[in-house]
Amino acid sequence: MKRVCNSSPDRITDLPAHVIQCILVFLPIKDATKTSVLSRKWRHQWRSIPQLVFDDGFVEIREETESERSLMNKQQVLLNIYKSLLLRDGPITKFVLSIPRLNPCHEIDLIVLYLSSKGVRHLTLVFSRNSDEYQMHSSLFSALHLKSLKLRSCEVTPPSWFVGFSKLTHLDLNRVTLPCDFFKDFLPKCPLLESLSVVDCDGLEGNLDIVAPFLKSFTLVVDFLDICFSFKSTPLLSYVVLDWNDDCTDGGVPDMVSLFASLPALQQFHVNYEILKNFAGGGRNVPARLPTLHLLEVFDMKHVIFDVSGMERVFVCLIMSSPNLCSLTIQVSTLQQHDQLAGNEVSSLWRSLEAEDCPGSSHCLQQLRECRIVDNCATLAELDLMRFILATAPLLRSIHITPYHKLGTKKIMKCMKEVMQYTRISKEAKVVYDWNDEED
Template sequence: MNRRRKEARESSSGGGGGGEARVCGRGVALYLGMQGRAMKPVCKPSADRITNLPADVTLRILELLPVKEAAKMAALSTTWRSHWRSVRRLVFDNDFAGAKSNKMMDRLMLNIYRVLLLHDGPIRKFYFLFSGLRSCYEYEIDQIIVHLSNRGLQAFALALSPADSHVYKLHSALFSCLQLDELSLVCCEFRQPSWFVGFGKLKNLCVMRVALPADFFENFLTKCPMLQVLLVVHCVGPGNLQLVAPRLRKFTFRGNLKKISFKHTPFLNSVSIALNGHREEVEKPVDTVALFASLPSLQTFAVDFQLLQLDSSHQTHPANNEAVTNIRRSLEAEERRGVWFCLRHLREFTIQDCLATQSELDLLRFVLATVPSLERVSIKSLDRLAYNTRIEFMKKVMTYKRASANATVVCD
């Protein structure tokens, strides 16, 4: 019995060694065989370049796309979805709204809510531009503004329907967005709260068809010391324009005014003013010399003649005679010397709604004779006058002495 067990152990140990030898032999043979032929490269899946884009590039792409398209891009990967939830610029406009029915507008507001609720991170720019959106959504708009007031907002635009009889009153939460550097408002009511300390970083302000407080220019703008561009178009409220804006560079106004003065605007180089009211509504004519003297950096000046109250057809009005006298006196050497220095940067001068009056001729003669840097003088709406009147007016203008050899006179 013991002998049989011993033989069994010897046979099993011998077989195992042979098996190992055979296995080792096969491995060596396989290895040697592979050395004789070229190794095939291992195929790896290609890198996902879209997913692996830098974060700033991805955010920039999403910000440039319409909101609908940007939301679709979020389906590419979890990375894109994460970036979509932190995009810093949101634009909701007519393209996003689609149809303008009440049912669709309800869905629109719901979709905006969803975007804001899913958003994670600061919102630097928010544009809410719907020409068909009426103020009946006042509560929804208020909630959006309140939500944005805590998101580091830097640029905000709101445009509502101009056909709406009810005017939306701007929520006071917007005035707590002290980081704003760009603000655009269309068709709403602007009332600053008593606790408002000012927009210390605001550089661009545009208000169109907005109900403004009477002291808008004197009170609100003084709280915006960094303001550089100001556009006021067809707004109601302020009757007097008194600008104190130490950094203002461009000013455009369309509407009704009774008085105008630039108190402290040393860098203002572009001014465009057109009045809607009648000339009789102007309380006092503007002193031309004083007006130009307060604009030492002026390069472009466009004005309709209602501003200066210089229509000779109203000679019975004592203010007109005073204004004409001021301009004619300004042509004298003593006054011209001072204004010449103030207008040394003026390059473009425009008269809008020209009526071919003697007062307008005096002003043109004054500008042409005293501005050495002048390049272009534009006279607009002259074609509405009689042919002979136009010809006589332009003949006189062409004979005026010019301080600038490059000055050209154009009738637009």
């Protein structure tokens, strides 16, 4: 038996170096360093891992109340990161710093400076939402090999000598303070940008013209809008999220025809009610059809109130202009509730749907598979919409309804009975109520 054991190959030791690297990439840094005891061949392999991830799995910061202990913990964490960087043998392609309760400090400048000289391609710097913003070191803008950049709770000011990120494809900004001319000066210097996400960022004002010929995904989420935005050159943009809470200014959003004409490749559109309301108001004429939405497959609306004048015309225009629509999600606003359920009466939405449906009948929902109604308040418009979808969508598989939790058991049950009686053109269509009566 001893001879057999001694003659059997050591499969772990004999693994090729590139295979060992692939294994170590999927391990936390702590575990990767422990593999040095496996064999001589593995002893220094962890030092050339191209990806370094420092997250909550890297260190456990205990809940300390004393400032001295908290400071000592922070210094120990940074010291361990410094050691990991100094012991590196090869290039660093990916670096992630996302440690809970690690507040921004000047010591991080050294990390950014070091990474910018190591050809880092994917960089993530995420700080606590409750911490102060980290003033980004200017050396970041000399990291010309960057392909993806994710920042949270930072303040970013590109220096005058910044020539651009010629290889950057993904940019994710969350709670980042930006200069007012950031998009005007920054986007043209990132010609290959494919994904742009701007969430809760400060400093946006003036004209926001999106000029990105390779942009495929765009997300804009802000608490208020003090800008005028438009898509100037985005022929490949297929995924768009537009969301803010406060009312739009008159010039904040372009009219429907101009907006969707600049999005010929749009496939997924997630929009807030305020933008749709802007389409309906301001004296703008809502067209019956938009010829540029033939590729739209996913339509998601938040905080919708159909009772606002003109709102139903906007909604009808969008769904009637989307022959390939597969998924429709509507989150109803709970600001207004109505006690009356649909009986013999019909809502203005139903009249708009019938009026637009007469020329082409059910061509608008031929591809619809799934519909979701979130925070359903059992208004006439909501019930009429579900009745219309069940009657005109031949490929419909399900309508998921989540009742508003304060609606009351009796109203929810009455609404359920009403919807179950509607005619269904699709034999596979199911009405699913995501409701737990024990919570009521």
